[in-house]
Amino acid sequence: MSHAATAMGRRWSFSIGEVRGTSVRIHFTFLLLLLWFGVVGWFAGGLAAAANTVTFLALLFLCVVLHEFGHIFAARHFGVRTPEVVLLPIGGVSRLERIPEEPQAEFVIAIAGPAVTLVIALALIVLLGGLPPPDELIEITGPRSLIVQLAYANVVLFVFNLLPAFPMDGGRVLRAGLSHWFGHRQGTRIAAGIGQAMAFVLGLAGVFSENIILVLIAVFIYFAAGSERGIVELRGITSGRPANESMITRFVSLDGGERVSKAADALIRTEQTEFPVVDGHGRLIGLLTRDGIIRALVEDGPDTPIARAMDSDIPTVSRWTHMDDVVPLLAGGAKAVGVTSDDGRCLGYITWENLMEELLISRALDRRAEARSRESAPGRRL
Ligand SMILES: [Zn+2]
Known part of the structure; x- marks a missing residue:
């Protein structure tokens, strides 16, 4: 699951450079996305439109890299090594050597990315002297339109990243909060459950609005939540063993x-x-x-x-x-x-x-133990 995703992330990506020991890699599907929007822009408005779209995406890509380096520098502060960041069409994924189980550290690392995005969005809005309403988006042309689009994109990025579901930053913020009260394993379980419920709602919204991208994102979130829970459970059962x-x-x-x-x-x-x-x-x-x-x-x-x-x-x-x-x-x-x-x-x-x-064996034994404790405490049944 996550193992396959991480392995695939690296296999289908190539490095474009290194920043203080973290290699920045681009996934080839991200290039496909650039190509796709370039072609769509070219058919819609010729070479100028295509150049505009590709410039916009390249700048957006830079904003995503800065967001990821927010996470990376926060992680370094807690002594976590960050060998690489991979850029996918859905955003960036920083590979941290480990994710600290201390809620405070996880919270700071998770929130550092959206904080950077917020700063970028605010800076662009100040530069524009206020955010123009969305319906003016199509009327403005030239470099100003590029900045307006970027400002909007960063606002969307900020909101989307704070959705309380894995693998979004909001999911980690939520887990950090829940871990503080329920411990890491139980906190992850609850956070993963909330994330999956949210993926379900997103998926339904996507089906009804006939938005295929929303459906794909929902499916992705659903499986990411399951795999996050799997890794934490696995750590729980093998922890401390040789x-x-x-x-x-x-x-x-x-x-x-x-x-x-x-x-x-x-x-x-x-x-x-x-x-x-x-x-x-x-x-x-x-x-x-x-x-x-x-x-x-x-x-x-x-x-x-x-x-x-x-x-x-x-x-x-x-x-x-x-x-x-x-x-x-x-x-x-x-x-x-x-x-x-x-x-x-x-x-x-x-x-x-x-x-x-x-x-699987540990889950089966857990379920048996749960069933037995229910049998022995019939008064608690509803
Ligand atoms: Zn992030």
């Missing part, structure tokens, strides 16, 4: 010196879809997935050495590392995390899928 209690221990590993044909054989003989690759001393040197095997067979043939076909960018942790440090690695897009013994041998590995199974 990595070796969550790892996969029964598996077939491959030798980096062997050929891809051997890996293809293992793919058929086992149920595994990913294989840890080890060197002669049993140390993890990479991971070969089903896709990797198929790709190597097509591109380089069955005699390719496994070490050349594998993904060598697999983080490893010691068996004693806390899961609190493992979950963010997987949530951040790592395909797997290797778990090693004190002398560096690979003991097992952890994948997102196998953590999700742990979550």
Whole structure:
């Protein structure tokens, strides 16, 4: 879910530069959006209109980047590293190394973005000497129209970002407030529930007003809320436990010196879809997935050495590392995390899928416990 979204966010984006250790990346769908509006503008009003629209979007993009850097600088203040920010058509997503569970820190980080947007909006409105009414929007031409549009866009951005639903900043502000009273896990549950209810209302509004973009945003919010709840629950059940209690221990590993044909054989003989690759001393040197095997067979043939076909960018942790440090690695897009013994041998590995199974089991046990406590307290039933 979120894992896939984050991984996809990075895979389909490219870096346009770095600001103090944070790389600014653009998702290719954002470029598609620019292209789309450019083409629409060109058909509507020729080259000048197309240039106008693209200039507007580029400036809006700059406003979104400034909004994201509001979050980023606030996060740094609390000692959270921020390796990158990705720009999607729906806005920017800053990848924070972790989101602080202290309500105060989360509140400040969440509110810093909208605060920047508000400052931009107010500055533009002051520059204009007041915000002209929306119906004048189409009458004004030239550079002034660009500033009016930008002012309106920033006001909309400000309001939209404060919607109390994940993954909007308003959702995090809400969670920070609820966590203060109910604790992080319960606060997230309530905030996610409110977010999903809101997504439902937004979706209905979109259907009735025949606004497909609103419907898409609603679907997006709905799933984002669910995935936020999943990650927090997962942290709740694995927190404080060492990595070796969550790892996969029964598996077939491959030798980096062997050929891809051997890996293809293992793919058929086992149920595994990913294989840890080890060197002669049993140390993890990479991971070969089903896709990797198929790709190597097509591109380089069955005699390719496994070490050349594998993904060598697999983080490893010691068996004693806390899961609190493992979950963010997987949530951040790592395909797997290797778990090693004190002398560096690979003991097992952890994948997102196998953590999700742990979550399902924990939820099932929770539901059973809830049902039992209801049975034993019939007076509380309505
Ligand atoms: Zn934001």
